[in-house]
Amino acid sequence: ERLTAGFVNGNATLTYLPAARLHLQRTLNGMIYSLDTEQLRRIGGFAAAGHELTDDYAVARLFLSNGFALAQIPTPAIVAVTIRSFRHYVRIMRRWMIFANRYFRDNGSPATFIWLILPGVLPLAGAAVSLAERRALAWMGLLFAKAVANRILMRRILGAESSVLDLFFEVAADLLTPIWAALALIRPHQLTWRSRTIE
Numbered sequence: 001e002r003l004t005a006g007f008v009n010g011n012a013t014l015t016y017l018p019a020a021r022l023h024l025q026r027t028l029n030g031m032i033y034s035l036d037t038e039q040l041r042r043i044g045g046f047a048a049a050g051h052e053l054t055d056d057y058a059v060a061r062l063f064l065s066n067g068f069a070l071a072q073i074p075t076p077a078i079v080a081v082t083i084r085s086f087r088h089y090v091r092i093m094r095r096w097m098i099f100a101n102r103y104f105r106d107n108g109s110p111a112t113f114i115w116l117i118l119p120g121v122l123p124l125a126g127a128a129v130s131l132a133e134r135r136a137l138a139w140m141g142l143l144f145a146k147a148v149a150n151r152i153l154m155r156r157i158l159g160a161e162s163s164v165l166d167l168f169f170e171v172a173a174d175l176l177t178p179i180w181a182a183l184a185l186i187r188p189h190q191l192t193w194r195s196r197t198i199e
Contacts, residue, residue: 001083004092006169007177009162015116015151020072022102024115026107028070030056032077052192053198054099076158090180095191097184120181123174143171 020026033056040046043066048060076126083089104112123143130139147170154160184197190199 001081002169003173003176004081004083004091005174006166006171007093007165009154009160010147010150010170010173010174013150013157014119016072017157019117020070020114022109025062025072026064027103028056028132029072029077030054031079033059035059039063042169043068054102055118057099057103074157076160091184091192093176093180094183095193097181098188098191101184101188110168120177123171124176124178127175130157140171143174147171147174173198 008031016025016029043062046047046055046059049062054056063070081092083092104117125143126139127136130136144167147167151162151167153158154162190197192198
């Protein structure tokens, strides 16, 4: 659960908020979002978004295709996720990466590469290079500095408090992200959601 929180909290301020500022936002935060129900009814309701597992992305596309704008605001949403086992954690991360790959396929651009893909790959790639160059401590120091800066930003924008231990989980999540992204490339059309295998 702490690794999952490390991934979510380590990426939220670096993805959704900059995307909103740069007018690159093409999806919603799937954990929690709000919408005008009257507008939703006028454009066909949830049925018009289709029967997709990525309901947040489908709803975002529905609103955008009907000329509505998305607004990402820095309001904290406290969400608890129960992770039963390491295997369950791996399944969740793989599923999220499958969804992320779909988003990148539909919205790929140089800006998306610089703003999302590169930061996701750099921690592990940098760790590998720094090990080869015998500068692993310096690289880990940079990763912890990034985590500290992110936590300061979260506290300033969202009022979110965190512990020193959260920094370790954020760095660990940063290093693991490329592994889950690679796993998502294996059988990318099949995933496990709760107890069901879905094609």
